[in-house]
Amino acid sequence: MELFIYEHCPFCCRALMIVGLKQLDVDIGIIMEGDVETPTRMVGRKVVPILRRPDGSHMPESMDIVHYLDQSAAPALVQRGGDAAIDAWVERAWPLMLRLCVPRFTRTDFRELATPAAREAFVARETRAFGDLQALLDDSDKLLDELRPLLDELEPLLATRGEAIDESDFRLFPLLRSLTIVKGIGFGANSRRYLDAISARCRVALFDDKAA
Ligand SMILES: N[C@@H](CCC(=O)N[C@@H](CS)C(=O)NCC(=O)O)C(=O)O
Incomplete structure (x- = not known):
């Protein structure tokens, strides 16, 4: 099997998490930003x-891929459903995460941005979605001030999280992992412990070394 990603x-x-968690023999392929043809040939859209x-x-759709790969090798590890409070937290934090992370993503050495044309296509796509990316970067302090109380609210939600993996982990971990690209993000102790634990269990690297 091959998993195509940015x-x-x-x-x-999410898909990388299940591959790593189950140590599946799945090749990882990179689709370049700006490559409309390859994904369209595969699933009819970019x-x-x-x-x-x-x-x-x-197969598109991250959660479908998670469950398909989970079922592909026994035992299934991902419990259906999850924690409604965590899911609600993710919904609230997601737009703020995007505004902090997207401008930084456009400036980072990801493989899907390895050519000038790919980076240009990504900047154009995200500028259409978010407006002036430099203005968003300039707003980082304000956005971080908005995020801090949310991160505080997350701490007690993570205090009681056990060993079992459920769908909420596939919503929460990708969001927190994205935020590791923001320098000085200042996660609480439980968030940091959660990030490091899931990163190790699922063999998905964080972005701390790319933080800006
Ligand atoms: N519902 C989809 C959403 C996937 C999605 O939005 N992926 C983004 C990349 S982060 C994308 O492909 N955007 C379109 C593009 O690259 O032009 C899923 O869960 O897999």
């Missing part, structure tokens, strides 16, 4: 992640 993409992170299955068919 390295920066939080939805792709989107990642995409999984090529053993029969040659292609």
